[in-house]
Amino acid sequence: MTEGPAPALLKQIESIALAAGRLILEIQRGGAAVQNKGDGSPVTDADLLAEELITRELQRIDPSLPIVGEEAASAGDFSGASARTFFLVDPLDGTKEFVRGSADFTVNICLVENGRPQLGVVVAPARRELFSGDGSISYKCTLSNDLSIRGRSRIATATPASALSAVASASHENAATKDFLDKLPIGKKLSVGSSLKFCLVATGEADIYPRFGTTMQWDTAAGDAVLRGAGGCTLTCDGRELAYGAKRPEKKALQNPYFVSFGGSVEALRKLLRVSALEVSV
Known part of the structure; x- marks a missing residue:
């Protein structure tokens, strides 16, 4: 449109x-x-x-x-x-x-x-x-x-179907990501670099993007804004909204926790996080 x-x-x-x-x-x-x-x-x-x-x-x-x-x-x-x-x-x-x-x-x-x-x-x-x-x-x-x-x-994001389409990092995929996706009904998997992963979810070309590795806030903020404006969300592994800014004046304070971006609602993503029994941390 x-x-x-x-x-x-x-x-x-x-x-x-x-x-x-x-x-x-x-x-x-x-x-x-x-x-x-x-x-x-x-x-x-x-x-x-x-x-x-x-x-x-x-x-x-x-x-x-x-x-x-x-x-x-x-x-x-x-x-x-x-x-x-x-x-x-x-x-x-x-x-x-x-x-x-x-x-x-x-x-x-x-x-x-x-x-x-x-x-x-x-x-x-x-x-x-x-x-x-x-x-x-x-x-x-x-x-x-x-x-x-x-x-x-x-x-706008697509309404996730019964089989999800996942997008992952082209150069940073790891065992935690594979284990997470293996517990979900993934029908298709895409691989792309940089913040384009958020954009694929925002356009409905993918449904879910898990990132269980080191990222900094400048890596994710712009793509996350695009995704949220398109109807999606980004949550940390304990179900909280990924937040930006730092109270401590040090670079490490700008490191993101592990997160999952999703084309559906916050409630739907929290359910997926529970289904996956996710146990990962920074």
Whole structure:
């Protein structure tokens, strides 16, 4: 279903994410420079320059709002996460996929309010796709080669059938995920990288996405906002809504607990968690 214009602030965030996507593709065409962080994960000049661009442009929207970006946080700057309202940014989610030449990498920007992902934008520049949501409605946009928006449609989760379709990480699947899914009526299983997993559930292409591994809040916030706006939910393994922000000024406080995202209601997901007798923790 084609929809009218998105809310003004959401469109501003979309424009910033699209600009970052153009920059990333330009760097990719020229050959990205890759180095390793202290934890061994890769970082490229595309990550760093895209975060600089996003931070600069978000500050123009409202210089009073803190911005917590992955690369700044990795360098020790994460104090803004204790604010009531702040931006969470992952300038290039799926760096490993980006380095390998896969199209499954995204730009993620989310406005967090009172612990909830309120406005979220996910741009998959190599796939020419944009997903966004404002908490009550979510969209999928098709993009032209220059990443301008060609069309905008409202998206909504599907009503899960008796056989569920699951989506899992392309590079982080583990035994806990397999055990969880084995206890559920899974009819089809998809694999994709980055925050696109949330987007597949938001569009109804998948029903459930379990993540029993280490993730940070900037990895999940934007995609989670899109999913919630499309009618889905994300719960921790004990049935609580996945929350954002941190009371302690330290990077570890921004690490997510294990979670499950679902295209149905909170009550239905809590029932599945009980059925699976899930016993996993961070």
